[in-house]
Amino acid sequence: MNVEACLKRDYVRILANNNERADSRKFDEHRQIEIQKSYVSDKAEGSALVKLGNTSVLVGIKMDTGEPFPDRPQEGVMMVTAELRPGASPYFETGPPREEAVELARVVDRGIRESKAIDLGKLFIEEGKVWMAFIDIHVLDDGGNLIDTAGIAAITALLNSRMPKYEDGVVVRGEWNGKLPVSRTPIPCTFVKIGDKILLDPTTDEEYAMDARLTIATTDTLNAMQKGGTGTFTKNEIQRMVDMAFEKGGEIRKLVE
Amino acid sequence: MKEEVRLIGENGLRLDGRKVDELRPIKMEVGVLKRAEGSAYLEWGKNKVIVAVYGPREAHPMRIRDPTKAIIRCYYNMAAFSVEDRKRPGPDRRSVEISKVISDAFESVVLTEKYPNSAIDVFIEILQADAGTRCAGLTCATLALVDAGIPMKDLIAACAAGKVDGEIVLDLMKDEDNLGEADLPVAASPRNNEISLLQLDGNLTKEEFNKALELATKGVLEICEMQKEALMKKYKK
Numbered sequence: 001m002n003v004e005a006c007l008k009r010d011y012v013r014i015l016a017n018n019n020e021r022a023d024s025r026k027f028d029e030h031r032q033i034e035i036q037k038s039y040v041s042d043k044a045e046g047s048a049l050v051k052l053g054n055t056s057v058l059v060g061i062k063m064d065t066g067e068p069f070p071d072r073p074q075e076g077v078m079m080v081t082a083e084l085r086p087g088a089s090p091y092f093e094t095g096p097p098r099e100e101a102v103e104l105a106r107v108v109d110r111g112i113r114e115s116k117a118i119d120l121g122k123l124f125i126e127e128g129k130v131w132m133a134f135i136d137i138h139v140l141d142d143g144g145n146l147i148d149t150a151g152i153a154a155i156t157a158l159l160n161s162r163m164p165k166y167e168d169g170v171v172v173r174g175e176w177n178g179k180l181p182v183s184r185t186p187i188p189c190t191f192v193k194i195g196d197k198i199l200l201d202p203t204t205d206e207e208y209a210m211d212a213r214l215t216i217a218t219t220d221t222l223n224a225m226q227k228g229g230t231g232t233f234t235k236n237e238i239q240r241m242v243d244m245a246f247e248k249g250g251e252i253r254k255l256v257e
Numbered sequence: 258m259k260e261e262v263r264l265i266g267e268n269g270l271r272l273d274g275r276k277v278d279e280l281r282p283i284k285m286e287v288g289v290l291k292r293a294e295g296s297a298y299l300e301w302g303k304n305k306v307i308v309a310v311y312g313p314r315e316a317h318p319m320r321i322r323d324p325t326k327a328i329i330r331c332y333y334n335m336a337a338f339s340v341e342d343r344k345r346p347g348p349d350r351r352s353v354e355i356s357k358v359i360s361d362a363f364e365s366v367v368l369t370e371k372y373p374n375s376a377i378d379v380f381i382e383i384l385q386a387d388a389g390t391r392c393a394g395l396t397c398a399t400l401a402l403v404d405a406g407i408p409m410k411d412l413i414a415a416c417a418a419g420k421v422d423g424e425i426v427l428d429l430m431k432d433e434d435n436l437g438e439a440d441l442p443v444a445a446s447p448r449n450n451e452i453s454l455l456q457l458d459g460n461l462t463k464e465e466f467n468k469a470l471e472l473a474t475k476g477v478l479e480i481c482e483m484q485k486e487a488l489m490k491k492y493k494k
Binding site: 070099102103105110113114115214221222224225227228229230231232233234235238239242243246 | 342350351353354356357358361364365441445446449450451452453454455456457458459460461462463466467470471474
């Protein structure tokens with residue numbers, strides 16, 4: 001158990017009840033965001049390091065060729081995986097991904113997939129052969145709200161990805177030819193509910209003190225949602241968060257694009 | 258190419274003859290297994306689900322214990338033969354995620370604080386799948402938890418709404434799920450109508466989302482009535 005966060009739990013909840021946060025942010029305010037495009041650009045097709053407050057996530061894009069899914073023979077394949085590296089938090093362990101990492105990867109995946117951000121139709125090579133885009137999330141530092149940080153890093157990395165050179169049926173590594181076709185910019189916004197208050201962009205302490213969590217990924221429409229945590233939301237609260245997700249997501253989108 | 262398929266006919270009816278706000282036929286039975294402490298069986302359209310509950314019992318390994326409350330562990334598992342292309346047995350990323358969101362949803366109603374250091378294990382077996390299995394699994398698990406005598410604040414049920422041929426519809430079946438534009442599974446409890454599970458994938462405007470949320474919660478309430486009936490049938494003497 002996270003002893004430190006457990007001790008801070010009541011403190012965070014009392015603050016929230018008084019409409020305050022430990023870092024004196026407003027409830028609908030993101031932490032400071034820092035985006036570094038093409039952070040590791042020599043080997044990977046694309047990458048981005050995003051810092052949201054104390055949270056730091058690196059996403060790298062690798063392209064390879066492979067077989068399409070049988071039900072979508074004309075389309076490329078995208079896959080998102082996430083690793084919570086032990087260096088990012090004393091509570092992360094080595095070994096295969098646990099449910100937290102699986103959820104992180106799948107929520108980021110849904111935002112990108114459902115908004116059709118990557119034009120998978122353009123990743124077709126020939127009968128039985130398509131491009132596969134691997135989006136790997138590497139969590140470097142967990143200061144809370146991994147989903148938004150990873151989601152922003154993933155779409156930033158995709159927007160800045162190159163296509164490897166493809167000649168005579170093989171991928172030529174280290175040489176590139178054009179850009180990865182990306183046409184939309186889905187941005188996730190995560191909220192937590194503490195008591196009857198709704199807070200955007202939670203820190204680890206706020207995540208520990210929360211009752212429930214909701215992530216909403218938007219473009220100009222709603223593309224993905226994921227509720228987490230053991231508490232509940234009213235319909236009214238959900239509608240308020242949807243409005244905020246459109247507004248705050250739009251602000252982040254400008255930084256990314 | 259696939260756009261040619263019409264999911265809602267001229268008469269406003271869907272492929273299986275349902276109206277846009279109509280649920281598939283649902284059948285529930287409580288107490289179907291002998292060894293488990295609680296169990297239930299549910300048929301929802303072509304979905305067939307069986308749930309077994311054990312506990313509260315000792316939580317293993319030790320380090321997962323919570324000295325303030327019981328932990329709820331739901332295991333959502335699809336049988337290899339439950340879908341058209343054989344599913345490789347064992348947990349995959351999808352089932353890990355579904356198990357997590359269902360476990361979280363139950364924490365909102367089960368009185369876990371009564372059983373510190375223990376575990377309540379819920380095994381959800383999808384025997385046949387035809388879209389909406391997480392909703393079916395959660396709905397069935399509620400019955401099994403009640404059957405096991407686990408104290409709860411309220412019932413909990415789930416139902417999806419979605420967008421098909423540009424219309425918001427209740428309870429997607431397989432073709433609608435595959436070819437439709439959005440899927441929004443929702444779980445709620447009847448007394449306070451608060452939402453304990455919510456996922457979305459697809460493409461919805463704000464107005465469409467509000468309409469879908471309203472429709473899904475209406476479906477949830479209908480299903481809760483069926484749960485009550487099924488429980489009464491077993492326990493009313």
